[in-house]
Structures are given as structure tokens and as C-alpha cells.
Amino acid sequence: MADVLWAPWRMTYILAEKPTNCIFCTKPQEQRDAENLLLWRGHTAFVMMNRYPYNNGHLMIVPQAHVSSLTDLDPATRAELGELTMHCEQALRQTMRPEGLNIGINLGAAAGAGIAEHLHIHIVPRWNGDTNYMTVVSAIRVIPQHIDETYALLRPYFEALQPQPPPAA
Numbered sequence: 001m002a003d004v005l006w007a008p009w010r011m012t013y014i015l016a017e018k019p020t021n022c023i024f025c026t027k028p029q030e031q032r033d034a035e036n037l038l039l040w041r042g043h044t045a046f047v048m049m050n051r052y053p054y055n056n057g058h059l060m061i062v063p064q065a066h067v068s069s070l071t072d073l074d075p076a077t078r079a080e081l082g083e084l085t086m087h088c089e090q091a092l093r094q095t096m097r098p099e100g101l102n103i104g105i106n107l108g109a110a111a112g113a114g115i116a117e118h119l120h121i122h123i124v125p126r127w128n129g130d131t132n133y134m135t136v137v138s139a140i141r142v143i144p145q146h147i148d149e150t151y152a153l154l155r156p157y158f159e160a161l162q163p164q165p166p167p168a169a
Contacts, residue, residue, distance in 0.1 A: 024062045024118040037151055040084065040158040044077040047084055047158065049151055054124050056150050057096045059088045061121040068117050069107060081121060088123045091157040096150075098125030 027036040028046055037049035044065070050058040061084045063077050070078065085103060092098055102124040106113035 022066060022115065022118050024115060024120060025066050028064070034151065034155075037147070039151070039154055040087070040161060042080050042084060044074075045080045045084055047088060049147065049154070050122070051147065053147070054122075055126065057092050057098070057125040057154065059092070059123045059154075061085050061088060061123065063119060066118050068119055070105070070119065073119070085121055085123060087158075087161060091154055092123065092125045095153050095157060096125050099128050100126040102126060 027048065028038060028041065030036060033039075033041075037051060038046060039049065039059070040047040045061060045063045048060055048062065050060055061081055063073055063081060065073060065077060067073060073081075089101060089103070092101065103121065105119065105121050107116075107119070109116045
């Protein structure tokens, strides 16, 4: 008998109706942060977890502005994106103790952006041995912790962050 690996969260994504509007614009407006996996709201950007992560703790730092390029952002937003990326690194290192991190931006669909019209930064914690044959052989990712548990682990770090004053105009 063959071993069976279950990834039930994936079927929800596969069968779900795909949104026609930008989730990075609509989710923050809903004011349901835990349900939408939003961890932090800044002046010009926010942090949310990826609902379909590459690995546990996969975070996204997203500008509020609906733009597809860094060149379309004002300096204050670019600065806040950098600060939030640093905070995400610290939060992941403190709570999940990764052995490495992938941090990146995919600009355009050809570069792998799933939502190409709204720039976002990915930060993915990595551990030695976390890549294996599963993704290659069967297009399955093994995520060892439920996403709600990961949210609960990370949320206190972000709640403790002191809001920074908005940048001077």
C-alpha cells in the first residue's frame, strides 16, 4: 500500500473562485485581520501571511498603493517597506528560528508574480533539509504547522511593535 500525504488546504484553493479584484487592496479594507492573516498595518504598507505558503511563516510586505513597480512608489513607502522587511526578519528569527531566509520581489508575471499588478515582497523562512522530493515529484508542499498556529505565533511580535510616526512630507 502506498503512503498517502494529505494537503487538504490545497483543494480549497484549487476549487475556489479566483478573486477578480486585488486581494492586496480588498483584504485590508475588510477589517478582519486574523481571518485575512494581516499581522501589521503601517502608514503606507502592511504585513500579511501568505495563505498558500512556500513554507511555514511565509510573509508578504505589501504597499497600500496599487502599483506594480518600485519606481511607482514614493520614498516614504519604499522606506516603510524596508523597515517592515527588517521587522519580519526579526519576527521570524525570534519565533521560528529559521536557518536562512529568502527575501524577494517578483516584478511581472514572467518573473513569477502571482499578483503582478500589486507589488509585494516575499519573506520565506528556510531550514536545512526543508526542500525535498515532494515538490518535484508530486507538486505537494509539506507544511508542518497549521497556518492559524503560525499566525498566533507571529501575532504577538507585531502587536508589540510601536507604530512609527508618519514620515515628514
